[in-house]
């Protein structure tokens with residue numbers, strides 16, 4: 166078996182560590198690019214959401230490099246993501262690819278037995294002992310957490326750094342170097358090291374940068390390619406950003422959701438505007454908008470793919486939050502036709518607006 | 531007390547229940563008019579622009595009712611079957627409507643879990659309490675409403691046409707004449723009979739859906755996919771027309787599943803939004819009929835030879 170998986174932000178590093186630890190052969194698809202999107206779009210149904218298309222591009226490129234098995238997490242939320250695997254399996258087959266899919270669904274939907282079954286297919290191609298396998302999983306999860314923390318730190322400190330661009334370049338270097346590690350433990354200590362270096366980046370605590378929260382549909386906020394690297398751009402502008410949706414948040418949320426003790430703060434904050442789970446992550450989007458206002462952020466940017474059903478509901482609600490809290494929120498829709506130029510213009514206009522609002526408060530006009 | 535009921539989305543299926551229930555509770559029930567130009571335009575104007583047409587039109591219906599009633603019913607349908615969901619926009623419908631429209635009367639927005647009569651009753655009870663009714667009155671009204679719903683049959687199964695097609699899609703896309711520009715009549719006028727999903731039994735729909743790798747978690751998937759596959763396999767129809775709206779997430783999946791399940795079966799997809807021109811739709815249906823005629827003719831031709 167030569168496994169592959171779709172890209173989602175930095176997840177590839179965690180998965181790399183996992184497979185390295187398990188001793189499983191794998192292919193990391195080439196980084197997301199226009200090429201991946203183009204081939205994905207060409208073969209996908211027109212109106213399917215953007216993440217689907219990019220993922221198809223990933224598979225096709227991975228197959229070129231010898232992958233024969235796709236490992237995918239499913240989620241049986243009332244949204245399209247849960248139907249992805251079926252369509253993707255059919256699609257790849259009709260394109261003539263001989264590709265196996267292993268879909269890791271929640272046990273409540275397929276039964277715990279079936280989940281273990283599917284996991285054991287992956288496990289059986291690893292020659293490691295049980296203990297080594299467990300350790301590999303643990304390290305991979307640690308790496309994911311650490312990466313998310315490091316990235317969040319870089320995004321936040323970018324607003325305060327004295328030497329412009331330092332946080333950004335450190336974090337990118339961290340990713341590049343991590344990719345070169347063939348030993349998970351080595352990767353872990355490398356990321357720890359970089360985290361420390363970012364923590365010690367010289368900052369000007371008197372700076373009061375514009376602060377923006379990134380909210381919206383999980384794939385398009387996490388995967389930089391799908392949002393024109395919005396967080397990198399904001400780092401360049403010296404804006405501090407925060408995003409609640411991360412791969413490690415997702416893991417934790419999935420693990421805790423059967424007990425209903427997941428994301429309590431978000432549920433509480435969103436209650437007034439959206440009291441029920443409607444699918445996707447609409448509730449998180451609303452909750453995070455309110456939480457970031459409470460934390461003193463200047464504004465929020467909602468990102469979602471065209472036609473995304475749950476986020477259209479959030480989009481209807483956000484103006485009310487914006488009005489009630491006097492908190493600017495901008496919605497950005499992305500799809501395979503979105504032009505980068507228009508995107509940047511809107512982004513810059515939004516930052517201007519946030520800066521002007523501050524000046525007005527200062528000068529009392 | 532005037533209770534307003536918008537004639538949008540699944541009203542076409544569940545109006546006997548809603549109208550009877552509130553009527554029996556002693557409310558004056560006001561239903562919005564059939565979708566018309568004004569309702570349509572208001573919906574487009576007030577709803578967020580990337581929503582699908584049926585949701586926009588629903589906004590238009592609520593807008594129509596807003597000065598005409600004291601309480602408006604916005605059905606937040608969460609589930610129709612156990613372990614299945616319907617579109618996220620249904621679950622968030624009240625949020626969309628209440629935030630997109632101004633000056634609305636109070637609204638009933640409690641979630642509806644119609645997976646069993648008992649679950650449905652808890653919605654009825656809350657709504658009845660809002661109207662100041664006691665449990666006994668609610669129970670009576672509820673039972674009558676269920677009776678009305680049970681006696682109500684929808685669906686089309688035309689006879690006497692040479693060509694017959696399966697008309698699939700969400701019920702509101704099939705039954706809202708304004709939205710689909712009188713599609714049913716158009717198809718009939720072109721000499722084609724129609725069959726809709728209601729005439730296929732639930733267990734048959736479910737059986738088809740069971741053949742999928744993954745149990746579909748959308749009710750709409752099971753209904754439309756199951757119906758399309760079953761009618762084609764059992765040769766009940768000669769072709770399938772799927773009426774859908776742009777930006778409908780569930781349809782984009784269902785259509786693909788049907789295409790995969792029936793690779794060689796005649797399948798026409800009509801996508802509708804506020805910019806769709808009637809002429810284009812007419813041409814496409816005509817071309818589809820011509821194609822079906824050719825197929826039928828060729829088939830009979832071949833069989834006489836062979």
Ligand code: SF4
Nearest residue numbers: 214244246445473474
């Ligand atoms: S949340 Fe949005 S982008 Fe994700 S599957 Fe659903 S519709 Fe597609």
Ligand code: SF4
Nearest residue numbers: 582617619778779780
């Ligand atoms: S199922 Fe499709 S048409 Fe119906 S509300 Fe949802 S997105 Fe709109």
